[in-house]
Amino acid sequence: MPQASTPQAALSAVLEHIGKEQDRYVSDLQEFVRIPSVSADPKHKEDVRAAAEWLMGRLEQAGMENVTLVETSGHPGIVADHLHAGPDAPTLLVYGHYDTQPAEKSDGWVHEPFEGALEGGRIWGRGSTDDKGQLICHINAAEAWLKSGGGLPINLKMVFEGEEEVGSFHFAEILDKTGDRLRADLLIVSDSPMRGEDKPAITYSLRGLSYFFVDVDGPGSDLHSGIFGGTVWNPAEALAHMLATCKDPKSGKVLIDGFYDDVVEPTAEERERLKEVSDPDAVFLKNTGASALFGEEGWTPTERTGLRPTFEVNGIRAGYIGEGSKTVIPRTAHAKVSCRLVADQDPHRVKELVATHLKKVAPEGVRVSVELHNLGHPVRADPDHPMFVAVEKALVDTFDNRPALLPEGGSIPAVADMQKRLGVVPILVGFGHKDENMHAPEESFRLKNLFRGTEAAARIYGEIAAQKRG
């Protein structure tokens, strides 16, 4: 492949290529979104595989090499690379996920969740922003370098998994099976929101997750509330009482013994920097649609989502929940509960702390079990690392705007695994937007960010190569 005369000339050719391919980028993403790769739902198992296969085709087409499907006990991973930039060039690993959250039209979608409709400058559909639209920016960027830039200026590796939305249960199997093949200097993940309409963001930390199922068993069977009402603990009420002890309704603090023990307190400098880019309450009120905000006392909403752990009930179910009424004392009650974690909290330890607490406060007459279902370790990188500076420059050049340096509230369990096992510096550069309804009905992705995301990825590859050259 002929090398362009200068890095600048090569980049210009790459950017020109990207400008010409926009229509194809859109139709590609529509195809991808139309595959309902819902990892949580067994009935979509074949669809998840179809998305993996679609992705392999796109990687081959882009010119990536050694495109491999890695089987796991769950949904497969996809690995590809292009390693011709020489031993002195940096090696970048790009991570993304091709699975999606569940979506049913009846959940409140206006657009069909798996049609990829184009409207108002966006593509609408489950997975459009999380993460299909974002991961495809990297494939587009690699393709542009390979086809028009005289080859990639870095050694590029990519890994895409199909279980991020169900907790990356088998991601470790992908790492086990690929061994050193994914070793790299730097990890780039594009699966997070920008800071604003034209304001990019670099994320230097991710919250972890400890997700568990709480089961409360009471009487031997459902009971008639007339005949037996007043004689036994009602498991639904026991669960309500137990959950109500987990968080102070005034201060918002989690009341589980030891919960905050391992939390790394942010520095004054970190809080100051974050203050500059923090949203005012009015923005949180608008984005949540709530009539008032609530959270841990002493921290701003931005700090609460980025720097502080949480305790949330994600689902609760007991007794009769159909139409009409039934006078029943339920036999059991169930909750799905998760804690978002910050460095250096451990998901296993947090689950144990919660289980100990719930068992302590459970009334006599009910049995409680707490089962860990899903976990992710928190991630935290040093934003003064030189690679952050390189990425920052690429973003300034793309968006004409300085990126915000942010702690992120979400969790990407696989990132913690890769940081630990591959020795990579994790940098999260997202092209989504908070109003794009990831995990909610009417998910969408701005088409302009499909294009700018592709440009940013291409520029990042150039800048980290330049950074390494000195």
Added chain:
Amino acid sequence: MPQASTPQAALSAVLEHIGKEQDRYVSDLQEFVRIPSVSADPKHKEDVRAAAEWLMGRLEQAGMENVTLVETSGHPGIVADHLHAGPDAPTLLVYGHYDTQPAEKSDGWVHEPFEGALEGGRIWGRGSTDDKGQLICHINAAEAWLKSGGGLPINLKMVFEGEEEVGSFHFAEILDKTGDRLRADLLIVSDSPMRGEDKPAITYSLRGLSYFFVDVDGPGSDLHSGIFGGTVWNPAEALAHMLATCKDPKSGKVLIDGFYDDVVEPTAEERERLKEVSDPDAVFLKNTGASALFGEEGWTPTERTGLRPTFEVNGIRAGYIGEGSKTVIPRTAHAKVSCRLVADQDPHRVKELVATHLKKVAPEGVRVSVELHNLGHPVRADPDHPMFVAVEKALVDTFDNRPALLPEGGSIPAVADMQKRLGVVPILVGFGHKDENMHAPEESFRLKNLFRGTEAAARIYGEIAAQKRG
């Protein structure tokens, strides 16, 4: 119709008639149980009507007069009478219901729910004890008097409804449409359990019911718990906190202001009498299958079910309740809550007290609505009324055992309506048994109680006639 020479001779002939008709009583009840008259389920609407029509045929066959189907906005009522005992004889109204709770084989039934299988001395099927098997005892008894006793010794009226299991929503329409036709001195209802295998019971009070739906609305849509966790009140947690304030987890007392204001405290004599027939804790532990009992401090379990009001969560639902996990902060949370009431609590007032309480304790950032779905007034009669003495004698003669005088924990909203509008003294004499699984899978009815219930009803008609004669 020729009168028998003495009341005693007439009764002997009636009892002899009953003894001969047992096989037909069983096959009749099987026919009745085979009609799946599930009032809650719209797809059984025609079955409910078929049961009403079957009942009319049976009443005609028994010799009852003016058998009338009374249309309502819901399922119809059936009214019949036989009024030839003269103006000095007492007038008795018998109430029952021909509708049933829902039942699906998959709920845990061994027998088919609507086949009326005979096994182990019982008939098995939904509605067998609640209330088809019990109401038919009265039709059998009336028939025996009419065919073999020289005519009924009392003026007898009967009313059967098809909506008891869904809260007797349209029973008032039956009373509206029949006007004075159902006026009577005494009301007998057979829709309750006996005290033991051979120990009959007379129920002198019923709990009322106030059943309402609680809806808690929080953010404008479901939120991603990573991006927004820590910024708003989670409606599932808000609901848990709110419900946890409604009952003291130590004393079991309902903590809603004014809840106990209208409760008629039982006399020391009433508590003493109840003590004699109270079940020990071990029986409640066995019947509920719970590992410990719980309820309002200072009262025995029997008192708590009979004399005290309750607050129970019958159902609760929020967020993601499917398989696996979803990291969502739900937009809404819902509970179905009911209070069992005792005299003189008013279901509307109790609903208002609960709504006021929940709105007071609801955190800022959520909206609460409480909607009354279902209600029944409590019923309380004076067990020293002479008609109770007459019924007691009939039961002693049938079961060779003194009946227990009991307060009942369940609710029959129609009984309160009849007490108020028809001026009747309500007496509840049931032939069911607590282990016959009303409202649960594997409902059954003892055949021996079909026969003894018929005999008891026949004797009751004789005794109340004798009581009136002096």
